[in-house]
Amino acid sequence: MGLAITIFMYVIFFIFQTLYIFVPLLSVKGNRYKQKLGFEQGMTILIPAYNEENIIKNCIQSILHIDYRKYEAFIINDGSSDNTMELLKSLLKLEKVNKKKANKLAHKQITAVYQSARFPQIFVIDKANGGKADSLNAGIEYAEYENIVTLDADSSLDVNSLQVINSAFRDENAIAGGGMVHIGQAFHGDYTNPKPKLSIRNLMKFQFIQYLANFYLYKITQAKFNALAIISGAFGIFKKSALFEVGGYRITVGEDMDITMRIQKLIKTKYPEKKILFIPEAVCFTEGPESFRDLFKQRIRWQKAFIDCIIIYGPSLFTKFGIGMSLFLIVDALILGTLTAFPTLIIPFIILFSGQGPYLALMLFAFSFSLGIFQSLVALTITQRFGYKFSKRDRIRLGLFVPFEIVTYRFLGVIFNTFGTVGYFINKHSWNKVKRHGTRHQTYREDLSDEGKVVEFTPKKSKIG
């Protein structure tokens, strides 16, 4: 009986993993949005910032360099206790303004709204601390344009990102979308064309490959089945009207999955023709945690967010959510991703104590290992199709690292999922802020000085091409 269940579950697992290989490999041809459109839809970028003095500058820098005209950006200072606000004031030369407010969403008290005298497209909302969801709601209230781009303070938008979104959102049925998130530490060089450079620590290489698989394989596949459950909080696009219709963000441990779920529900129950896009050509670079400790904190939070959403939306799956969405969430994410984590952890002990099943475990491991190799291979292939080139040296690095990663780092996921799940039931809402370093890896032609002047940037050793 146990054997039948094991094999059955494994077959299901295999089918999902195979989908994640085939769908992207056969559907991704390359960048679909090379052509710049003449018409620009207005975009409002929202950047919640809580104690981000180390990194907010990078984020602003990236926004100033975006190749787009019709946009505005709101940095929402969520009652930071550090010098974020002072830094913003000195960087941007802020002046108080009166801005029209929609008054549709609840949020914490707003102290003031500022506009940058230097860069009039940048606004700062200074408000009492209320968390990320609360900050986003405050931002939506002031947003002028219909397209809301949410961005983390530790993320930098790629120069073409808004152009791409503009093109992708010509599709009138697009109600929301997710962009590609790369690990910033793995990309170096000129901002117009950052190149992967993998002379980085293994922990960062692991995250780099994981993000490639997560976005280029999983999200592309899930979007094909209308099953995208998470628009990454690091980089998402939403129609403002949809955000208002679902009542804005909910204060929870994982507001990004929560809002995606509610929009999926809105589609199923009210607008069946609408869809959530995944736009791999729209890119942002985020700063991945640089220590095990921080990575652990981040992943525990993600897992808690997932469990939270399963508990809230699980009961209405299949009725208020589409079938693709429901199946991927229940089978792939919950059963295969979470519930099997615990048995996986104890299998080595069962084998050790009873001698039972080691050959079966080895056999299944042979399958999983090859699946892992194929997935990484396909993820890297797709990465190249989107125009990123790996140097010969990086190819060797990856060739050595991927097999090693599959038998080492990848097992961390099992631990994260187990701890996160157990942690959720112990302490639902604690979310430890991950330490940000603010080391910048991309270079700009001009640099933002502390006085707020844009000055000519002189690259040191890296070639600009």
Added chain:
Amino acid sequence: MMKRPANFLLLTIFFVHFAILVTYFIGNFDAIVHAKYVFAAEKPIQVEHQPQIRTFNLEDEGQADMVPVLMYHRIIDENDLTTVHFDEQGELYGTIITLNQFEEQMKYLHDEEYTALTLHEFQAFMKEDLEVPKNSVLITFDDGFKDNYVNAYPVLKEYGFHATLFMISGRIDRDPRDYDPLDAQFLSVAEIEAGADVFQYMSHTHMFHERDENGEAYLVSKDKESILTDIETSLYILGDKTAFAYPFGEYDDDTLDVLKELEIEMAFTIQDGMAKRGDSLFEIPRRGIYHATTLEIFKNLITYE
């Protein structure tokens, strides 16, 4: 245009690779799924298993129609006996006899020209395939204690006697250690191999020489499947399924089914009596030899029904 060959190549490798893996898996499904990793504690014992059957000259003394099966447990030298070998009433534990007693009994058998049968001779006798001398015995030891080799083996060897050891295979000592009569030690692998010229090793279960919390023997209380697995393991280790002895002498219909399924040929109880031809091969009675068994009683036990 460039991507087509890449897709084709990747997918071809993918299909070929997994086709090979799946074929291998299905082809060896039973072996992969059911094989257990053999830990040191479950490595088979390397001893000779050739059945040894002698031909007897039966003209002088006539042939036996029943054979006493002697059942021993521990043999300990008097000088080594300490309080741990005595129960609360100050009596030596029933399953222990002294080396003196054992020597005396063996000497008696020798002097009376008894033949100590091998297990296969006994089996052939029971199945009426072989006639054995009137004065024949089958000597058996239960559990496989270390003292069987240290104390009993030299005596048996001296008289040219054969004996059968019913081993609790899970207790076989994998690391050789010195004999300590205070401790209930079991035979080591080296001793098993060294004693193989006198002893034949048969199963007394692997780990199931136990009673549960209600005092019921595992062979009765446990489910059929786990009993089968346990005995199968011991057969694998000992490499011989000629005979089996029930721990505590307890068994039921399920136990008998298991033994037959495992193709075990004979099974010994602790029921007192002589082994007689034509009786069930799965309920062979034995004559328990205890500390209280004096030479006089011993003489009676091997003579009368």
